[in-house]
Amino acid sequence: MGKIKQLLTNWRIILLIIFLIFAVIAIRPNPFKEGVAIKAIAKNSSAALAGIENPKPGLSPMSKEIIISMNNVPINTVADYYEFVDSLDANRTVRIKTNKQSYTLMTKGEYEKKELNETEQKIKKETVTVNETIDNKTVSVNKTINKTVTVPKIKKIYIGVQDIGLSVSQAATSNIRKGLDLQGGTRVLLQPAEAVDDNMMGTIIDNLKERLNVYGLTDVVVKEIRDKPKLLGEGNKYILVEIAGATEEEVKDLLAKQGKFEAKVGNASVFKGGEDITYVCRTAECSGIDPNRGCGKVEGGYACTFMFSISLTPDAAQKQADATKDLRIEKTEQGEYLSEKLVLFLDDKKVDQLNIAADLKGRAVTEIAISGSGAGTTEPDAMTNALKEMKRLQTILITGSLPVKINIVKTDNISPMLGVQFVKNALLVGMIAILSVAVVIFIRYRHIKVAASMIVVSLSEIILVLGFAALVGWNIDLAAIAGIIIAVGTGVDDQIVITDETLRKEAGHLGGWAQRLKRAFFIILAAYFTTVVAMMPLIFAGAGLLKGFALTTIAGVTIGVFVTRPAFASMIKILLGE
Amino acid sequence: MGIKSTLLEIYDKKYKGLMIFTIVLLFLAIGVLGYNYATTGEFVKKGVSLKGGITITIPVDTDIDTGVLKTDLQDRLPKADIEIRRLTEAGMLVSIIIEASDIDEDALKNAVIESKLIELKEDNYTIESMGSSLGASFFRQTIIAVILAFLAMGLVVLITFRSWVPSLFVILAATSDILCTLAAVSLLGMKLTTAGVAAFLMLIGYSVDTDILLTSRVLKRKEGTIFERILGSMKTGMTMSITSFIAALLAYIFTSSDIIKQIMIIIVIGLFFDMLNTWIQNTGILRWYLERKQKKHGEN
Numbered sequence: 020m021g022k023i024k025q026l027l028t029n030w031r032i033i034l035l036i037i038f039l040i041f042a043v044i045a046i047r048p049n050p051f052k053e054g055v056a057i058k059a060i061a062k063n064s065s066a067a068l069a070g071i072e073n074p075k076p077g078l079s080p081m082s083k084e085i086i087i088s089m090n091n092v093p094i095n096t097v098a099d100y101y102e103f104v105d106s107l108d109a110n111r112t113v114r115i116k117t118n119k120q121s122y123t124l125m126t127k128g129e130y131e132k133k134e135l136n137e138t139e140q141k142i143k144k145e146t147v148t149v150n151e152t153i154d155n156k157t158v159s160v161n162k163t164i165n166k167t168v169t170v171p172k173i174k175k176i177y178i179g180v181q182d183i184g185l186s187v188s189q190a191a192t193s194n195i196r197k198g199l200d201l202q203g204g205t206r207v208l209l210q211p212a213e214a215v216d217d218n219m220m221g222t223i224i225d226n227l228k229e230r231l232n233v234y235g236l237t238d239v240v241v242k243e244i245r246d247k248p249k250l251l252g253e254g255n256k257y258i259l260v261e262i263a264g265a266t267e268e269e270v271k272d273l274l275a276k277q278g279k280f281e282a283k284v285g286n287a288s289v290f291k292g293g294e295d296i297t298y299v300c301r302t303a304e305c306s307g308i309d310p311n312r313g314c315g316k317v318e319g320g321y322a323c324t325f326m327f328s329i330s331l332t333p334d335a336a337q338k339q340a341d342a343t344k345d346l347r348i349e350k351t352e353q354g355e356y357l358s359e360k361l362v363l364f365l366d367d368k369k370v371d372q373l374n375i376a377a378d379l380k381g382r383a384v385t386e387i388a389i390s391g392s393g394a395g396t397t398e399p400d401a402m403t404n405a406l407k408e409m410k411r412l413q414t415i416l417i418t419g420s421l422p423v424k425i426n427i428v429k430t431d432n433i434s435p436m437l438g439v440q441f442v443k444n445a446l447l448v449g450m451i452a453i454l455s456v457a458v459v460i461f462i463r464y465r466h467i468k469v470a471a472s473m474i475v476v477s478l479s480e481i482i483l484v485l486g487f488a489a490l491v492g493w494n495i496d497l498a499a500i501a502g503i504i505i506a507v508g509t510g511v512d513d514q515i516v517i518t519d520e521t522l523r524k525e526a527g528h529l530g531g532w533a534q535r536l537k538r539a540f541f542i543i544l545a546a547y548f549t550t551v552v553a554m555m556p557l558i559f560a561g562a563g564l565l566k567g568f569a570l571t572t573i574a575g576v577t578i579g580v581f582v583t584r585p586a587f588a589s590m591i592k593i594l595l596g597e
Numbered sequence: 598m599g600i601k602s603t604l605l606e607i608y609d610k611k612y613k614g615l616m617i618f619t620i621v622l623l624f625l626a627i628g629v630l631g632y633n634y635a636t637t638g639e640f641v642k643k644g645v646s647l648k649g650g651i652t653i654t655i656p657v658d659t660d661i662d663t664g665v666l667k668t669d670l671q672d673r674l675p676k677a678d679i680e681i682r683r684l685t686e687a688g689m690l691v692s693i694i695i696e697a698s699d700i701d702e703d704a705l706k707n708a709v710i711e712s713k714l715i716e717l718k719e720d721n722y723t724i725e726s727m728g729s730s731l732g733a734s735f736f737r738q739t740i741i742a743v744i745l746a747f748l749a750m751g752l753v754v755l756i757t758f759r760s761w762v763p764s765l766f767v768i769l770a771a772t773s774d775i776l777c778t779l780a781a782v783s784l785l786g787m788k789l790t791t792a793g794v795a796a797f798l799m800l801i802g803y804s805v806d807t808d809i810l811l812t813s814r815v816l817k818r819k820e821g822t823i824f825e826r827i828l829g830s831m832k833t834g835m836t837m838s839i840t841s842f843i844a845a846l847l848a849y850i851f852t853s854s855d856i857i858k859q860i861m862i863i864i865v866i867g868l869f870f871d872m873l874n875t876w877i878q879n880t881g882i883l884r885w886y887l888e889r890k891q892k893k894h895g896e897n
Contacts, residue, residue: 200856203720208731210731246734246738255734426728427728428727428728428730428731429725429726429727429728429731430702430724430725430726431723431724431725431726432723432724432725433723433725434654434656434720434721434722434723435720436656436720436721437654437656437692437721437722437723440656440691440853441853441854444686444851444852444853444854445852445854445857447851448847448848448851448852448857451847451848451851452844452845452847452848453844455840455843455844455847456840456843456844459836459839459840459843460836460840463836497854497856497857498792498795498856500857501792501795501856501857501860504848504857505799505802505803508803508841508844508845509802509803509806511837511840511841511844512803512806512837512840512841515833515836515837515840516810516833516837519829519832519833519836523829538813538817541813541817542809542810542813542814545753545754545757545809545813546802546805546806546809546810548753548757549750549753549754549801549802549805549806549809550802552746552749552750552752552753553746553747553749553750553798553799553801553802554746554798554802555745555746555749556741556742556743556745556746556749557739557742557746557795557798559738559742560735560738560739560741560742565791565795568795569795572799
């Protein structure tokens, strides 16, 4: 009994226990958790309209919103979810209950629009500004008038139910993020065909993100990877795109072809990305918050107006003049605009629409200013949102006019089934490895306490590394598992050194326990530094794909040397002590 | 007991003779690598992850004749360089790995589907493709990484012992480990992959551990004779190596992941050579050096 008390009052062991508690809190394991986690929401889908929000990037797996039931049907597995969704018809109400709140959404039908050869008369409501004289003063008043227009008859053909726009996965049972090779998905490594500076790289990445977004793929990682530390020069730059649960064909199609941008007024194409836009200004001189209009108070907060200029080819300018010359001028609070809007399409999907200033009517100008606004509850908020919106628009306009070609240099499409198999297998291998070590140790020392301490310490080391990975948001992939095995392996080596130093009690052996421990730790630290320096270059080599391995190994041996090994030394001293 | 004391006797008295064995081993390894370089232009054959190509991993339930599959695919794709490996878990076949270079992904996939010898089910197989220029740059960088790691390791050893000669012995032992392991890998017909390079880096760390243990015990302790100190550190060091060896061997047998399998087999081979290089080469050379030094001191 005395020994247990001694163990629990030793500060090195207390430190290990505290670290373990933190690690478990970071991992938050809950193997019994059921439900389906929301991974992403497609734009303009029923789900998005119902107010379900996209999970914020960097959100830990356990904090994701979980669907509990749909129309009171409990949803426990991804299969349940799909079974329910497949049974839906168009224009039905679906009540989704999540662990955070309830949503009500309407399913939408998917229609094909067909323009017929006949025309029909339609009544269109329109708001116009008229000048009225009230009490001898002329004021502008908005009035709604009914207007009859002739339009081609359109037949809608129902082809099915639109997907409600949720992308889901089985709810995580812990905060450990599984890497792509453990959960399945597609990884594509892209390389610009020529050297690009940091600015251009940023533009390319924003561009890819925007396009993936347009396609409703939001659960994606798009990041820059360099194979040399910035300090040591340029090196090669790559873009890593990782998409869980998308097929390779989809992703390749999307990334390999250049984005197609088109702006239309009514039905007339005005300009296209690549050929018609010669320049999109993104420097402070000609882009930013509009100095003339700036920010102002609006209902419910503030709104800021941004503007930036773009240059068109004379051809495109002429097309714009032709498309706008017959439009009417409408007055609004913000200024005078033309009756039709400039609608922006990215890969044939509508992404935005802009008002056209009245003075552009029928004029062929090559320099045009694009403006828009962003709102927020406070003025800085509104400003941030306006600038964000501006950046998004610029990104869309640049798409298709990227000056560099991007090559796909590596694609991996990993089967989710194999991933599941790997996880199970990794657990089995880990158990076997630790047990085999314990057996060898027991044969060598004939001491159950030594073997047991070694198992306890090795398991703690695994938990600490996983906890650390969960905390900093590292992915655990196969290479990282190898790194953990190595870290635990060196851990066992060091524990053997400690045990041998402690057990050598033969006569004439100099020094007390502290002395012996010092000697053991000299060897351990030397071995530690060699492992760390050997792993350093790997953080960058191979386009960073082995980074996980290098970092996990370094983290593992570091935790081992500073936390678990001192605790092991104390355990051995107390357990084997007289 | 008789055998043990005879072995100890040989280990104690004939340590210089034993060293010939490791020296021969080192030269054999250099010979193998040199021969490889002379005939193929590279020291070890590179796998698709370092030279570019496609890897398809297909889980299977029933056994598949890989020889037949290979001939069939080769007939369909005469220009491609195709290799088929079996991935086992505890001896049971779990997946077939098809590696091919000089071919594009769709052509290989179609050939596999047309061969009808193995089923490609949606979502059930993994396909990885690596551009050849990226593979080449990976290879260059990982080689640089290994060299840098080696230099850094040497520096740490030098700082640790603050003594040139014993440090150089440690570095020599690590070099021998790496070269012997590389030669063994090539003789076993294995190809070097990115994961394999990572394993070599690990090996640098692992193999140096026992050498550091030996050198610090022998250099820094004063109790007992040099040989007694060697035996003491050997007991610790062998326990370390044997536990790692067995754990890595079992992991190699039981894992179903090709990456982990490759890492583990290299560690297993490396640890085997490390035992020889630490306890024969490094020990012998260190003992020789120290006893000569002692003699000189004695005479002075």
